[in-house]
Amino acid sequence: MSDARRDMDRKDKAALKVIGIVLAVLSLLVLFGVRWVAGLIGVGSEGVGWQTAFVSALIVSTVLVVVFAIASGDGLIGEMPTVVAAFFLFTAFFTVSIALIL
Numbered sequence: 001m002s003d004a005r006r007d008m009d010r011k012d013k014a015a016l017k018v019i020g021i022v023l024a025v026l027s028l029l030v031l032f033g034v035r036w037v038a039g040l041i042g043v044g045s046e047g048v049g050w051q052t053a054f055v056s057a058l059i060v061s062t063v064l065v066v067v068f069a070i071a072s073g074d075g076l077i078g079e080m081p082t083v084v085a086a087f088f089l090f091t092a093f094f095t096v097s098i099a100l101i102l
Helices: 003-040 050-101
Strands: none
Touching: 003 050
């Protein structure tokens, strides 16, 4: 592999990390903003706890991954590490989303 190719791969990985961090921060800001606006207009109550949000997120994530597995067909076996990583990311995202918004 040439030096230019390795340098480009390194730059792509760095750019992907920066984009991921920016999207994570923006997602959290949107979630907190929705909760703040809901508090201003008097919608909502105590909300659900983290434990209830986690259980709900596990169910939603499992259903979503099963739907993706059915849609992917034979491609699932080669993509198993990606599917497992996506499951944990979905679970984390849905847990925080449910706990902060509801």
